[in-house]
Amino acid sequence: MKALKLIIMLVYTSVSLHAFAQNRETVELVNSIRGQWEIDQAGRAIYNMAVEMPGFSKDELFFVALGYIHERYGNQGILEQNQEQGKLRIKGTYTNVQKVSKGPAIKFYLNTSHEIHFNVEADKVYIQLYLTGYHTTFGQTTMGAGYAPSTYEIYTLEYNIEDLYPIGPHVAVTYLTKSHTGAAFYESHMRAVKTMMKLEDLYLNY
DSSP states (O other), X not given: OHHHHHHHHHHHHHHHHHHHHHHHHHHHHHHHHTTXXXXXXXXXXXXXXXXXXXXXXXXXXXXXXXXXXXXXXXXXXXXXXXXXTTEEEEEEEEEEEEEEEETTTEXXXXXXXXXXXXXXXXXXXXXXXXXXXXXXXXXXXXXXXXXXXOEEEEEEEEEEGGGSTTTSOOOOBTTBOHHHHHHHHHHHHHHHXXXXXXXXXXXXTX
């Protein structure tokens, strides 16, 4: 019995140390990018950029943004398209930003919802990218008693990004830990930065 207790304690200690190491690594990742995003009044992570384009009309710059949207997102996610006002808004998804595993039965990837807002005027384009939330859908099999048939249930998880670490206080939520949300935000941040760099390059090389 003592030997069994010792084995259980060793296993528990090993798992605890592994979780601590994961948390520490996640904190280090997040700290390496702190200050590279802002928080708006709604609690969303936001990235701002203004691109100076002297000599170009509002319509020319508007259609550059519209061409990017059609190529990257198609027509599905357009939230606003107003050429006269020079406004475009698009909603998209960064897929598979973080893998979540909870035993052999539960494995899924988190996806990050984002929006890009274009405000275009003659000689200048203002671009804002918002990270708004995480979402995923996964199935889980539940075994019935005896020879009863198994059931397969579909779960959908959605979380506002401002509620979770590192944007908001970490709270215990179904299936997610601080390591999950921290790593998911880090990857989402890196993709957001890549998107903004691509848009800047698109305009400057137009």
